[in-house]
Amino acid sequence: MDERITQDARHFIDTVKRFVRDECMPVEDSIEETGMLPEALVGKMKDMGLFGLRIPSEYGGAGMDLLDYCYALKELSKSHDAIRAIMSVNNGIGSMAIVNDGTEEQKRHYLPLLASGEYIASFALTEPGAGSDASAIATTAEKTDRGWLLNGMKHFITNAPVADVFTVIAVTDREKRARGGISAFIVEKGSRGLRIGSLHNTMGGKGWLQAEVIFEDCFVPDAGLLGGQGSGFKIAMKTLNEGRLSAAASAIGIGERLLSMGIEYAKLRKQFGKPISEFEAIQWMLADSATELYAADRMLSDTAYRFDHGEDIRTQSSMTKLFATESAFKIADRVLQLHGGMGFMKETKVERxxxxxxxxxxxxxxxxxxxxMIARELLKD
Ligand SMILES: Cc1cc2nc3c(=O)[nH]c(=O)nc-3n(C[C@H](O)[C@H](O)[C@H](O)COP(=O)(O)OP(=O)(O)OC[C@H]3O[C@@H](n4cnc5c(N)ncnc54)[C@H](O)[C@@H]3O)c2cc1C
Known part of the structure; x- marks a missing residue:
């Protein structure tokens, strides 16, 4: 473990490891079958404070540094992805805009609810016409006497069907758009004109939900504007910057679990009279996977540490997310391959x-x- 991780965090990470082994792994198959997280498990996660690890302690969270948080998250990600997903949005893209740019009143109201897990958060940026190019969003927010009227549609929004509060990014000035014409809003479940549309039917990620979020003259009071009119694009980018390291941490956690599954199977499975771990082809799969995980892990700890010390990590965060997630996918493919036909069978969990x-x-x-984004930084004058 990285030597810069605090002693307190190390103890907590050990607790998370035990929780994953004793409480999460035994219910993985049922989550996959039912698409539901057991209520008792979510209750334990709340008791452990997992929903508020990144929320400052004065607002009811644990106030963890990003470095410490990433390593706790990495351990939690070794079990079913739905377990990671439900808590990571509250700690990341669903709360960070309020933590970074909320008013004192907004922080005092929402952060304790998010930290305890009483409220589930969601972050709504992506739209059918605006994915990678987030500046092209079409959802608008028009000023009225008492607040704002939002109109438009978001899609692929994680946690939308179960969310109590949304951070919504909308256009407030069509001319200025990303240059001061996009704003962020806090929108509560049950707001007039807010509707959850179709649930997306996804290839994976059972138990963590994506859906459309529809705004039809959705009224948001003035107190729901987040970070000042026109600052929404910057807020969204800052939120994603940090979120990329969380995605990297989870990908490394998944990769590490896959590698240990691969090692175990390679030692057990015999063909041509010996364990397949004795074949160089299999050894190289394991060696390449371990090497990539080591590199990704060092990138993660270095970048998170620099973030905690106030450095601009935009490029490093992109590099870490890119390398960690691409590596984890390659590892999943190799580990599936070394399982042979078993890798294609649901019972090994590798296919999931x-x-x-x-x-x-x-x-x-x-x-x-x-x-x-990495290339843009390299090529700038
Ligand atoms: C499981 C899941 C959960 C999600 N959760 C959320 C959420 O909670 N909130 C939210 O707001 N969004 C969420 N998203 C949306 C996600 O952020 C977008 O899917 C992503 O940003 C890509 O946008 P897109 O799907 O519109 O793809 P597009 O932008 O249409 O891209 C299509 C392809 O073109 C490529 N491409 C686009 N522009 C360029 C370029 N300039 N150079 C090279 N290639 C390019 C892309 O890389 C991609 O391969 C989620 C998506 C998924 C799959």
């Missing part, structure tokens, strides 16, 4: 992890967008 990890190269900015 192979499907789940695929989304990581897409959400929080696709791999192509990470490369685009």
């Amino acid at each position: 992890m192979f499907r789940d990890i695929r989304a990581y190269r897409i959400f929080e900015g696709t791999s192509e967008i990470q490369r685009f």
Whole structure:
């Protein structure tokens, strides 16, 4: 474990490891079958404070540094992806805008609810016409006497069907758009004119939900404006910047679990009279996977540490997300391959992890967008 991780965090990470082994792994299959997280498990997660690890302690959270948080998250990600998903949005894209840019009143109201897990958060940026190019969003917010009227539609929004509060990014000035014409809003479940549309039917990620979010003259009071009119694009980008490291941490956690499953199977499975671990082809799969995980892990700890010390990590965050998620996908493919036909069977869990990890190269900015941002930095004058 990285030497810069605090002693307190190390103890907590050990607790998370035990929780994953004793409480999460035994219910993985039922989550996959039912698409539901057991209520008792979510209750334990709340008791452990998992929903508020990144929320400052004065607002009821644990106030963890990003470095410490990423390593706790990495351990939690070793079990079913739905367990990671339900808590990571409250700690990341669903709360960060309020933590970073909320008014004192907004922080005092929402953050304790998010930290305890009483409220589930959601972050609504992506639209049918605006994915990688977030500046092209069409959802609008028009000023009225008492607040704002939102109109438009978001899609692929994680947690939408179960969310109590949304951070919504909308256009407030069509001329200025990303240059001061986009604003962020806090929108509560049950707001007039807010509707959850169709649930997306996904390839993986059972138990964590994506849906459309529809705004039809949805009224948001003035107190729901987040960070000042026109600052929404910057807020969204800052939120995603940090979110990319969380995605990397989870991908590394999944990759580490897959590698240990691969090692175990390679030692057990015999063909041509000996364990397949004795074949060089299999050894190289394991060696390449371990090497990539080591590199990704060092990138993660270095970037998170620099973030905690106030450095601009935009490019490193893109590099870490890109490398960690692409590596984890390659590892899933190799580990599935070394399982042979068993890798294709549901009972090994590898096929589930192979499907789940695929989304990581897409959400929080696709791999192509990470490369685009890294190259833009390299080529700037
Ligand atoms: C499981 C899941 C959960 C999600 N959760 C959320 C959420 O909670 N909130 C939210 O707001 N969004 C969420 N998203 C949306 C996600 O952020 C977008 O899917 C992602 O940003 C890509 O946008 P898109 O799907 O519209 O793809 P597009 O932008 O249409 O991209 C299509 C392809 O073109 C490539 N491409 C686009 N532009 C360029 C370029 N300039 N250079 C090179 N290639 C390019 C892309 O990399 C991709 O391969 C989620 C998505 C998934 C899959």
